[in-house]
Amino acid sequence: MGDNPMKAFVMNGIGETGFAEKEEPQAGPNDAVVKPTKGLVCTSDVHTLHGAIGERENLTLGHETVGVVEEVGENVEEFEPGDRVAVGAITPDWGSAAAQDGHPSQSKEPLGGWKFANVKDGTFAEYVHVNEADANMARIPEDVTDEEAVYITDMMSTGFMGAEHAEIPVGGTVAVFAQGPVGLMATKGAELQGAGRIIAVESVPKRQELAREYGADEIVNFEEGDPVEQIHDLTDGEGVDSAIEALGTSGTFEQCVKVTKAGGTVSNIGYHGEGEHVNIPREEWGVGMAEIDIATGLCPGGRLRLERLLRLIENGRVDPTHMTTHEFGFDEIDEAFRLMETKEDGIIKPLILFD
């Protein structure tokens, strides 16, 4: 690899996209080059495009992909060309202090495991470079499809993490705020953590329906009244053991604190893109003494994580493909971005087909 031109879908300044010709990536000694077969567009791609992480020029977009290994570096032991693999959206530096501390997604700097379409070219290209390939990819089992597998790279890993951080007791009550794809996977994650009752906050009918499919026992429609009041009504004024914020606004974050009982946990997975502060409501937080803890996280990466998520699909514990509402060829990816922006046509996740 390395000397030939390839096609990539790039950001050219804030709000501007287009196809560019780039040089094919090369694999260093620990790395791999992967040829994507299927990808997904993420709402955070849209955020990036609109400047959430600042100006970017000629940066390839995308971070959710599966594909076929094209080339591996000399130290790579686990993979060889031709392997069908899932690539983590987050690809940490595993020897870094943060990874040694149990926070690989923060390797080298805050959010430092997030490299694709942030500090290096993303996955919407004919070829993709993967750092520390042995540690950051996983082989896809024969009985798992590409479409299924691409959901583990971010949606399942992030959504499930929201539930894992929420300290849900077996049989406990959980509220999940917003049922976009990450929120839906948080709902499913809550079920997989043994929640006894899951309340999903959502107003869009198709998302409500999927929420039920992924484990929600009740739906709270915030367009029909204050969700805090509705959840207190549903729980006899007691509140929930755990609340998961899957939208990324200070308003929903505040609601999460308000519906959580003393001694409970708020788990944040929303990307807070705006404002100077995220606000904790002082009184409902028990003036700082009600033992309502707040957990946060960035999508866990790593081969082990990916393999475990694949196992859940393989054994029928979860089918993420119900979130695929649209399909586009790589050539049509611009249209996928447009829909993700407008959220029109009931879009949840658009699947990108590379061949």
Next chain:
Amino acid sequence: MGDNPMKAFVMNGIGETGFAEKEEPQAGPNDAVVKPTKGLVCTSDVHTLHGAIGERENLTLGHETVGVVEEVGENVEEFEPGDRVAVGAITPDWGSAAAQDGHPSQSKEPLGGWKFANVKDGTFAEYVHVNEADANMARIPEDVTDEEAVYITDMMSTGFMGAEHAEIPVGGTVAVFAQGPVGLMATKGAELQGAGRIIAVESVPKRQELAREYGADEIVNFEEGDPVEQIHDLTDGEGVDSAIEALGTSGTFEQCVKVTKAGGTVSNIGYHGEGEHVNIPREEWGVGMAEIDIATGLCPGGRLRLERLLRLIENGRVDPTHMTTHEFGFDEIDEAFRLMETKEDGIIKPLILFD
């Protein structure tokens, strides 16, 4: 209550049972008296009868029951006569040091939360005394049947605890040794903790079938070969993240250590009734340095726990009644004990009907 005679099914020395006339219990200020409607016979009742906890004379047997509140003490705030309730098999002293330390089942002395048919009369009687009633019983919701609810008092609480202690990662691999009723609930518990692959070790076809129903992905029949080898074969020699011992022999405990990978967890829920030692195999334990931790526990009690388990039934996450293989009237309870001893007729759990 208190001055009338009532009928109780008692142990009269090792191996001897019979009905006795006893005085009806009275409720102290924090206590309640409950009239049982449904009960379950537990294998540990049979152990007790055969002397596992020593000689007992005129001790009422039984610890799994649901019923109707007959009387409450003056300090009881949460219940009143007529309430339909589940009574925890374990009824801790909640102010004790052990409970304050997070180990209520060990209150006042090791296993001190286990009072029924151990240090006080059990539940196979017309009336049952419950200490600290507000803390040790739970109201049964309308849409949960007595038969469903009686399973939370021990089987679900203990079995699920086995999975909770097993530190199962989302998508992780788990082996559950023995699929009696507690093992079956450990299997279900592993599923509720997000296991990606559950291997159940069992030889009896009916139990294998229930194991699959409760979440097992694969069955290892120890009559068809060494289960340690079979599990290593199934996991490409890697072993499992977590192993749950649900039988109570040193042999299966050793197997649990042998199938667990370095860094994994062995969760013991078996009652080890025999021998001087439970053996850890030294080499497979990594000469004490392979980070294979060993967790143990006694059935968690408490109103909160019971309420959470009821919620799982209420929302359809688990149906424990498939374990009910037989039904007997209270008068026929001797026959239930006989079957639990011989395990004949494919018995798993016999339901006792009190009215």
Next chain:
Amino acid sequence: MGDNPMKAFVMNGIGETGFAEKEEPQAGPNDAVVKPTKGLVCTSDVHTLHGAIGERENLTLGHETVGVVEEVGENVEEFEPGDRVAVGAITPDWGSAAAQDGHPSQSKEPLGGWKFANVKDGTFAEYVHVNEADANMARIPEDVTDEEAVYITDMMSTGFMGAEHAEIPVGGTVAVFAQGPVGLMATKGAELQGAGRIIAVESVPKRQELAREYGADEIVNFEEGDPVEQIHDLTDGEGVDSAIEALGTSGTFEQCVKVTKAGGTVSNIGYHGEGEHVNIPREEWGVGMAEIDIATGLCPGGRLRLERLLRLIENGRVDPTHMTTHEFGFDEIDEAFRLMETKEDGIIKPLILFD
């Protein structure tokens, strides 16, 4: 007890104090009555007096006390009249759902374990009623003085909790914001949790001096520059593993988030008395994804906790009496309150002598 009048120091509406004659308390079956020998005035008493928890009429103030048991209820097993005891500032209902959930300080309602001088009469009186005496008091060993012991009831329990919640790694770095008595004990607590480097934020020389005595390796004086910058300078821009908020303002809370590295923990022990929100700075919080968790808590109570804290004093691990800057007779307690309010004369803790 019960029929005689006694003297109590009460709050009579916001900002008004005085001595009142009250009836001596009586012990219910699980309770005790204690005759105080030494007490401490807490800044939160002053907050209460100024309306932080609302209007109160004829409410006895105070919650930090040691004394001698005068009377015990019939169910009390651990204590008898004449015992020298420490009484927890927080006296939970141990059978409550919150206590069963590991959050006794939140029993029955948020902050529900806080009863003294909140929902019942406090400890600045000739006699004090203690609920669930077996669970909420501890006998003071012979070689521990009353003055030492009274510090365990709140200052040591709360301050140490701040460090316990801070997830301090062995050898990790910690910043403690504010070195009042709770902050000083958080500093000592950080040392007792194995912190490798403790940075205390404080401007008052006497408090800086005590901070060093209790384990601070460095002092950051916020009057000499932005403490966030100073801490980043001290840590080569890396930030600390853990920050402890021991003041209770949104401003210092924000600073805590800003000095904590990605993957670190903010532990709040400050009582946030003002404002609608406590603010999380969005960017420094990694837009919600930097894995900076936020923990909160209310002083842990309970006999076990008290006994463990006494053991630390007994074996010379901590000497809290260096915080006693003033002494007053019970008759002079008004002056102690005045000084705690103005913080004049370098006051840290005023010891109240009851005999």
Next chain:
Amino acid sequence: MGDNPMKAFVMNGIGETGFAEKEEPQAGPNDAVVKPTKGLVCTSDVHTLHGAIGERENLTLGHETVGVVEEVGENVEEFEPGDRVAVGAITPDWGSAAAQDGHPSQSKEPLGGWKFANVKDGTFAEYVHVNEADANMARIPEDVTDEEAVYITDMMSTGFMGAEHAEIPVGGTVAVFAQGPVGLMATKGAELQGAGRIIAVESVPKRQELAREYGADEIVNFEEGDPVEQIHDLTDGEGVDSAIEALGTSGTFEQCVKVTKAGGTVSNIGYHGEGEHVNIPREEWGVGMAEIDIATGLCPGGRLRLERLLRLIENGRVDPTHMTTHEFGFDEIDEAFRLMETKEDGIIKPLILFD
């Protein structure tokens, strides 16, 4: 480096040692070569020599070293030639599944992080090869001496881990069995974890004395009676919260279980070199239900760990050099091994001087 001969102290079959001439090691892209300045002989070197891990031919011994960087690979970012560094005794593969799972010491296979003098040449040589240098070494601060620093590589990391795994509550009680260098550091570690009372089991006067210096409040001499009885006497029959096994025999392991209260933790750091089983005493283990958990571990490595341990020395929290009882030149290392074997002359740790 790489083409010149160097001197190494090797094992030549079981029980045989001697100096050999070997080729100088070379640094791969992620590696470093270090020239030792100070080293320590470990009892496990003696175990290895006597065949504990099997036959080895021409294997350089030693795993505790500090030195000066001689050469670094092209990818190494944190170090350069001339840096004074400590090298972890355990040097994990940080991208491995086990490391991603939080168990770096088990990377690639059980105990797989233990490479020196096991699967590759150890540190008793003129030059030492370090894999993943950025992740497995730490720069030594100016005010920490080589002698101090060499103790972090194994003794402090392992001993402190024993205390970290022991789940010691603040103010809790701990028993540490055996006060060799690792046991002494477990004693110090217990103090650094907030133990309220530390009971050290040891018979050798010099070790008893050091145990007191490192935090033991009481000494139990097993030559003066059954240590289990003595510890029960000291704790009014209650037992300890945590017991640490620092010897590595099934007998002391059993004693650990026997002195631990229901709900407590046994933390094993002993290397169990003999026998088919390590025995858990069945009854004292509460027939598997007393919630006495058993934790194990292998010395944690990694730059972050090493830096944190250095910080404890730098800020005066611990001085490990009191364990240095002897000094030898590299040429005299044979004599150091002889003494470690016989334990004569009151030896605790012999320091090896390389220049």
